[in-house]
Amino acid sequence: MKVTFLDFEQSVSELENKIEQLRFVQDDSALDISDEISRLQKKSQTLTKDIYAKLTPWQISQVSRHPQRPYTLDYIEHLFTDFEELHGDRNYADDAAIVGGLARFNGQSVMVIGHQKGRDTKERQYRNFGMPRPEGYRKAMRLMNLAEKFGIPIMTFIDTPGAYPGVGAEERGQSEAIGKNLYVMAELRVPIICTIIGEGGSGGALAIAVGDTMLMLQYATYSVISPEGCASILWKSADKAPDAAETLGITATRLKALGLVDKIVSEPLGGAHRDYPAMMQTIRKALQESLKQVGAQTQEEMLQARFNRLMSYGKFKEVEV
């Protein structure tokens, strides 16, 4: 797969093109230019390292939306076995923007639920760009209740621009569907491990992101509103999205500092999409550890810790009245 480079990676892109050309030349050339190729490859790596060492929040948000970034089904394919996808909310429809089902993680039964985006135009449309309708959230809730019934831990993968803003979604109670999930997840009697793998788009993300452990990929974002949305409201211009991204504090490091994320899962050089196997290895380890940690608690302790944590959210001051 040819890597798609983002605007700010232009210099890397040029280098990589050059390497590609040299490789092509080498094939039918008597001259050995492999030294030159490896020199350029090293240079490309250094350059990538430099660029990624000082990414702005806006650039990170572009990496989080990279078209080649691994999606939920990619993680399911690489991290789980025996995946049995379960469909539908039993009321209205099956929402393809959220996938879920039973699977094994290191042999252990788990319920996997995540947002799913599409790779090409057709699939993007089918997945509704990863923007769930109420049916998606209700399917997620149904699967979570099923997991609870059989005492199966839940792993969720979050990657959505947001819940779908459409007429039908409103008619069928988008708000209620999201709110209900927040309520149900707060008291579900099985471990819930949440991982932000790409875009954590507001309420549409939160609706499957209440749990015992919050993991977040290094170049994922999680925000109350998209930088573009925030900019068009507060600056009256979507062009100010980079400023909004900066001030909203949407990156893993900012959110870890605020105590809203437990662990940052580091990504391979240049982002998760540059090296799937490496990404899978790191995330597997993080999930394993989290599951072990949460599993070591009694059910009572786990629920109390989850509740205390939810109640601790927020920064304010207290005065004498």
Add this chain to the structure above:
Amino acid sequence: MSWFQKLLPPKIKRREDADIKKSVPDGLWHKCPSCEAVLYHADLEKNHSVCPKCNHHHRITARTRLNWLLDSEGRFEIGAEVLPIDTLKFKDQKKYSDRLTEAKNKTGEDDSVIVMQGSIHAVPVVVASFEFAFMGGSMGSVAGERFVRGVQVALEQKCPFICFAASGGARMQEGLLSLMQMAKTSAALTQLSMEKLPFISVLTDPTMGGVSASFAFLGDVVIAEPGALIGFAGARVIEQTVRETLPDGFQRAEFLLEHGAVDMIVDRREMRKQLATLITLLTKQAAVTEIEAA
């Protein structure tokens, strides 16, 4: 329009119009934005800011609502000690701290939610009320914390919890901390359920975004005020997405009732009685008249 207003450049005039729409002004006369009837201000107020001609429910302040709703004796405010801070040092064209000061000067409140313990027709309750004029009633850390403290008092006093929502959604200026208030408020309600204490959610104009998509629809009974705008996404965002104009009455209380999203629409003037009746029914208490007589 007075001769002076006619002299003003159009920009200034527009701003004045917008102000009039937002709240009932202190002037003697008021024009109903819905039916354009000119109403005597004192009459309107006596009628709970409901237009006597067309029944339009004007937006009211959080404190006015609590004043009308609760019996005059035995009220205590909850969570007034919780005040906002600017954790993110958020800055757009204005600083968040400046916006907070402005909102405080405008409304006399410290944040967008006021919580009070009291009674309705002698039935004890804890009530949270959103102040829409304070940064669009947006929910940040303070709103979430005051809500939760209200729930805690309801648990201690073993009484129902009621929330009057009026909000544009989560407060952007507190970033993800605001989003987490959705989870926090919703989770707090699980405790009320465990103790079998009712939560009644009243949706007033407007209830949108993160407030709508958290505790607002988790009520054991969900009530809407007539004509209130209630929904997840704003009309402009939906129009941009689906590229068609939305039908009249979309996301209004009556539309929600029709789609099965709310239990009932209750006129503001009937709210006290309705709430007391619902609570006594849910908690298997005697009828309100008997409680008041006792």
